[in-house]
Amino acid sequence: MTGADPSGSRVRPGAGVTASRTAGCGGTTADVPGPAPVTADRVGGDLARRATADPLYRLVAYALEAAHGRPPAAVWSAPYAFRLGSPGLVAAAGWPTAAAAAPRTDGLVRLSSLGHPADSCDLPLTLSGPPPVAPAWATRPYAVLRALARAGFGRGGTDLHVQGSLTGAAGLATAEPADCAVALAVADVHTGAGEPPDREQLARLLAGAVPDGDDGLRRAVLFARSGRALLLSAEPRRRQRYVAFDPAASGARLVLVAVRGEATDRSRELARAVACARRAGALSAWPPGQRPGRSVLVLLPEARLAAVRAAVAEDFRDRGRPVPRFLNIAVAGAARREE
Template identity: 50%
Template structure:
């Protein structure tokens, strides 16, 4: 059954498949989903077994239970026709070989990734693509690496089904690392993550992240500061940004005081979002303490999302992908 009409599929992926068919007047050949990925702070990971004379690992990444989606169909003319549910009026038709064409901002990195694949002999025939990111950029989870891996897997996959050579994920990681600036550790999480597990940043080993309160799984909360009522949004250079940064710092202190075990940025640089490791029985108190900290600063109450450790990118139209229920 076409994913757009499969009642048990993720609603966003059904919408993506329907949007693809509406835009290109034929159904997609495949639909992929790829998880958002994030870094973990060393304080969030309990020490594990280690060999004598070695130091504990502190560089871990993981995949989140929120994903980007890609609907794709193969072409044979070397062109990439791409659109996005997040940017409905900003599609493009771009060559994968020869001189590059100007791409819309949202498509620049996926386009660079697909040109790198084409140069290596994968997906040179081109594709129709339709993308969707489940979370807005302001939430703060890194998304660029997820989109790059998703479009590369989708395009290479539909061409492999038509007889082209398949693209191993290890080879994809090498190609993207060499051709597209980005976070290689996050790409490894997108490509190789296991549900319920952390992955070493160099991809060498996995380990579980046990719940510290005896629950069935660890509880991660993503706290995201909202834009102020005046709509201010930008790099922390103005008074409004300073107030926001101070509000986040105060909220983190109060969350730790209320029982959060660790707090850290999900990416490599500070932003408007913070991940909290929250014991299950303290989750409500942590949310209340953080929200009160923002209110005392006269800032809008932050958003909270529950984050679970998910598996790597996969075909969504072959395997069930239940709707995400992580909103707090």
Template identity: 30%
Template sequence: MSDRDALAARLATEFRARHGRPPAGVWAAPGRVNLMGEHTDYNDGLVLPYAIDSAALAAVAPRDDDRLTCQSLDRPGTAAVDTGDLRPGAVTGWPAYVLGAVWALGWPRTGPPGLDIVVTSQVPAGAGLSSSAALTCAVTLAVAELAGLETDRTALATVARRAETDMVGAPVGIMDQMAAMHGRADHALLLDCRSLAFEPVPLPGRESGLTLLVVDTRVSHANADGGYARRRATCEDAARTLGVQALRDATVTAVRTTLVGEQRRVARHVVTEIERVRLAVAALRHDDLTGLGEIFAASQASMRDDFRISCAELDLAVDTLLDAGAIAARMTGGGFGGCAVALLPETAVAAATAAVTAAFGAHGFLSPRAFETRPSHGAARVY
């Protein structure tokens, strides 16, 4: 039995203990690591995430009244609201992600109006691995299947995103939800965030002797906080100044000759980062790992110097991983903390982990958490 299967069984048992009946099922949706394309999703650009083998899980069962309840194995308390009162502002904190998914589906449409939901997660919160999208996608798929609603994965991804943007107030793009819904084992997802067209891109498998290592700096961030929203607002302002629909439509020349100051820096990152997604995909398809490392380095520099979303801990993690033998390394996620990702030989993992831990200790930072990840499948019923 896998760790996820064991956690699903535990969640089902806990649901029964709390509600006196078994859940109708348990659904899981993964977190994600973004290999390339940071802050390009809400600029209608390209991204290259992969779903990870850690997930959020939701056990759900209908009620015979119009009450919605939400509990977590990881946090105390119960959130409860009548379906008729479910709207933005009715719940706050983590329950807004869970019940926001119910609201975004337009619940109730069919079947019993009430629901009991108990959730848990393997995805660390605030690490830039999209724990929030994993949670909303697990609940979205669960409730949609229970209600007999349309379960087209792209449509459900847009519903899960609406839960975050409209219910929680986090101005996120669509990348995280699409990765959680469409993830494929041993592949990344090349996603066009304007058309929502996507295609799988094979990643080096175990036979290559390479692995993807994630280093959680334990510097927490939150998408609803001001830094992320300010960067997005600057992107939108820059697009208006350039007279384009989104920065995806801008050119490096236009950015250089038309924009100044923060708008120029931010737009330059977005325009060049979209091109780096294309280059990274080409490098992976041609097994050009040296080229991939150069592309990662350019992305890290752009996020640090132009978009300014890195931090001392992320910079140290990336530099130390490269010194310890990583082929490619960069920060991943929304920034202002979170994680770095590196592609490196499996034989170098132990030494790289020890090196990062030692470097953090020498600088007086919190001890980081390093773990290998495997590109995984998307959301599914697991119990």
């Protein structure tokens, strides 16, 4: 079977080439066609050529076609997510990760990302045993695809392209939106036409496939509403509950401040940035995730935005430190299929 070897090399089947797969315990081999046909009612490939579509989604659709030779059957966007000061509240940010997927029938997974242009890979989709050797970035989406296949989604394989609008340097968790975008795109391709993927089922699958992730952030990605915060419950099957959280509607701004430089300095530099922001008029600040990171979310009156940015930048510049990044955050809705 085509796959990745320990050296990282890979072989891609070309158009019209069949891949061999060992079948059953008898060790017999059968030739099966590679890509599954993309039916007319599931086509997402024209997204790449639609001038009115969001540039990120056009790019992801085009990148999958360029990397794997055929258009996507589905393109999904999933927002980055963050926690509020209260541990039981989460919300989605208006910055998306996107995933484009097309089904296969030969048990092969082909993964690519513009964030890792030299590390595309072709891997055999196995349901048990050690996973195949893969580039570091691909191990997580492969784990998601494996969990989906065990649940009956995409056992024949998948062509997949993933791309985020932010990097880890921005300070928001990148794994959870990517997990959800991949799961939704692949589940959508393998769900009956007109039937949306079961998000509760996918949340449970992701919790098992990548247990090191933040389940609260994943629920925000899957169930968020624009201008609302999601109230987490100890009983995930309960009806979702929301509270109003729309800084812009009340004349405020929510800004992500991410420090640069060595990891050993981040805690001290973040504390310094928060102190400067508060002196310049910020109302509150808190980390966007459960783990210490490089960023804080700052809530401030809109009229004080320029003053806060200037105060933080001046303090860091005067000390010869890299000026932190500022990123405006809108409270957005949940993951969705891009038509």
